[in-house]
Amino acid sequence: MPADALLFSNSRPPGAEVPFAHAAGPLRDHLGHRTVWFVGWARHDLDAYTGWVADALADVLGPVDLRGLHREPDPAATIREADPARETVLVGGGNTFRLRRRTGDNGVLAALRERDDLRYAGASAGSNLACPTIMTTNDMPIVDPGGLDALGRLPVQVNPHYLDPDPHSAHRGETREERIAEFHEENALAVVGLREGAWLFRSGDRLTLDGHTARLFRRGHEPTELAAGTDLSWLLETPTS
Amino acid sequence: MPADALLFSNSRPPGAEVPFAHAAGPLRDHLGHRTVWFVGWARHDLDAYTGWVADALADVLGPVDLRGLHREPDPAATIREADPARETVLVGGGNTFRLRRRTGDNGVLAALRERDDLRYAGASAGSNLACPTIMTTNDMPIVDPGGLDALGRLPVQVNPHYLDPDPHSAHRGETREERIAEFHEENALAVVGLREGAWLFRSGDRLTLDGHTARLFRRGHEPTELAAGTDLSWLLETPTS
Numbered sequence: 001m002p003a004d005a006l007l008f009s010n011s012r013p014p015g016a017e018v019p020f021a022h023a024a025g026p027l028r029d030h031l032g033h034r035t036v037w038f039v040g041w042a043r044h045d046l047d048a049y050t051g052w053v054a055d056a057l058a059d060v061l062g063p064v065d066l067r068g069l070h071r072e073p074d075p076a077a078t079i080r081e082a083d084p085a086r087e088t089v090l091v092g093g094g095n096t097f098r099l100r101r102r103t104g105d106n107g108v109l110a111a112l113r114e115r116d117d118l119r120y121a122g123a124s125a126g127s128n129l130a131c132p133t134i135m136t137t138n139d140m141p142i143v144d145p146g147g148l149d150a151l152g153r154l155p156v157q158v159n160p161h162y163l164d165p166d167p168h169s170a171h172r173g174e175t176r177e178e179r180i181a182e183f184h185e186e187n188a189l190a191v192v193g194l195r196e197g198a199w200l201f202r203s204g205d206r207l208t209l210d211g212h213t214a215r216l217f218r219r220g221h222e223p224t225e226l227a228a229g230t231d232l233s234w235l236l237e238t239p240t241s
Numbered sequence: 242m243p244a245d246a247l248l249f250s251n252s253r254p255p256g257a258e259v260p261f262a263h264a265a266g267p268l269r270d271h272l273g274h275r276t277v278w279f280v281g282w283a284r285h286d287l288d289a290y291t292g293w294v295a296d297a298l299a300d301v302l303g304p305v306d307l308r309g310l311h312r313e314p315d316p317a318a319t320i321r322e323a324d325p326a327r328e329t330v331l332v333g334g335g336n337t338f339r340l341r342r343r344t345g346d347n348g349v350l351a352a353l354r355e356r357d358d359l360r361y362a363g364a365s366a367g368s369n370l371a372c373p374t375i376m377t378t379n380d381m382p383i384v385d386p387g388g389l390d391a392l393g394r395l396p397v398q399v400n401p402h403y404l405d406p407d408p409h410s411a412h413r414g415e416t417r418e419e420r421i422a423e424f425h426e427e428n429a430l431a432v433v434g435l436r437e438g439a440w441l442f443r444s445g446d447r448l449t450l451d452g453h454t455a456r457l458f459r460r461g462h463e464p465t466e467l468a469a470g471t472d473l474s475w476l477l478e479t480p481t482s
Binding site for chain 2: 010044094095097098124134135136137138139140141142143144145147148160161163173174179180182183185186187
């Protein structure tokens with residue numbers, strides 16, 4: 001059984017300027033007093049991104065020992081040698097294809113797979129990376145990801161930033177719901193469309209939605225609405241239906 | 242010099258129910274009286290898709306000899322043996338990752354690369370496939386595409402269904418412009434964001450925007466607006482700036 005995972009749609013819901021302010025309690029409980037290794041490879045400017053997140057967490061949670069994993073001489077070794085009682089991982093958002101590629105190339109992805117006893121928190125692209133695959137990202141494939149398989153910290157796909165169709169839009173591209181239906185033409189995994197402000201929390205054999213509503217997509221079923229607080233533990237048992 | 246290519250943002254601009262009705266003249270000129278091999282692998286139901294497009298073209302252009310390439314015993318051989326004076330290719334929209342994967346697996350992608358003397362028309366995913374890479378698709382990576390490289394019928398990337406930022410949106414995911422800026426963090430190719438109803442036409446050393454406006458993104462430059470009718474031939478000479 002992997003360690004606890006806290007997966008946010010996004011660090012900043014609409015109207016919120018301070019990242020993670022909407023989820024201070026759950027995030028504080030999850031991180032505890034651990035050193036937080038920040039995995040920022042979804043973005044281009046790693047130092048700037050790490051600094052921004054460190055400042056934000058200090059505002060919301062008080063002092064946090066957050067460190068950019070990219071500054072380590074051997075980032076994969078730092079993960080492989082981490083102590084789960086004292087260290088944890090926070091994976092930031094940005095471009096999921098870049099995150100998959102960079103962490104694949106530098107060995108951090110493989111190290112995180114080995115060390116599923118480390119608690120994991122992710123936002124947006126960081127939540128995509130926790131899933132079996134990154135196939136339900138919304139991002140543009142700006143680099144070859146080197147594979148679409150990911151960490152599988154839960155047997156369910158997350159679609160972050162889930163967007164309802166806009167009946168007034170002149171856009172003729174696919175709606176998000178249509179894109180997820182295309183995913184189910186090719187794949188059987190359930191997809192949780194997390195609206196901004198929502199998160200999933202996996203702890204042992206429990207999976208809970210919180211923070212906001214979500215929409216659940218299962219192959220061969222009509223989509224259903226999920227209220228904040230919904231127990232989704234059954235999805236951990238029936239990953240493909 | 243590759244043969245003429247006609248690349249649509251989409252077959253149906255807002256308000257138009259009949260595909261290609263907005264572009265009947267250019268499409269008729271481009272297809273001529275050729276047999277049209279329809280490449281529909283971006284979608285799941287190939288027969289239904291082919292029938293829908295055949296009916297639509299008949300409505301708009303009158304009788305057209307459109308045939309589903311997927312019904313051929315050896316689709317790649319059909320392309321390799323095609324006569325450019327009598328046969329042409331139309332690549333439909335859907336999911337770009339699926340289109341890249343299926344045509345990579347069945348050899349049609351390689352055949353189309355060899356046969357760049359065949360006229361090419363594409364819409365949405367079909368336009369993505371004509372570019373150097375599929376990196377500026379908007380689609381979800383529902384299957385491993387088997388590579389992001391594509392046909393390179395022009396040295397410019399198309400972003401179909403280009404969407405301007407919505408100032409009223411509560412969505413906190415990246416805007417399309419932000420996604421293209423991420424592309425330019427990693428790549429140098431110019432990107433033409435084709436709004437619904439717009440198309441690019443490449444003929445020899447000429448490249449023209451028509452049908453609607455577009456937005457041009459070049460690495461290291463501010464984005465610029467392009468009117469319908471703009472001559473973009475200079476982009477064929479300076480592919481990376």
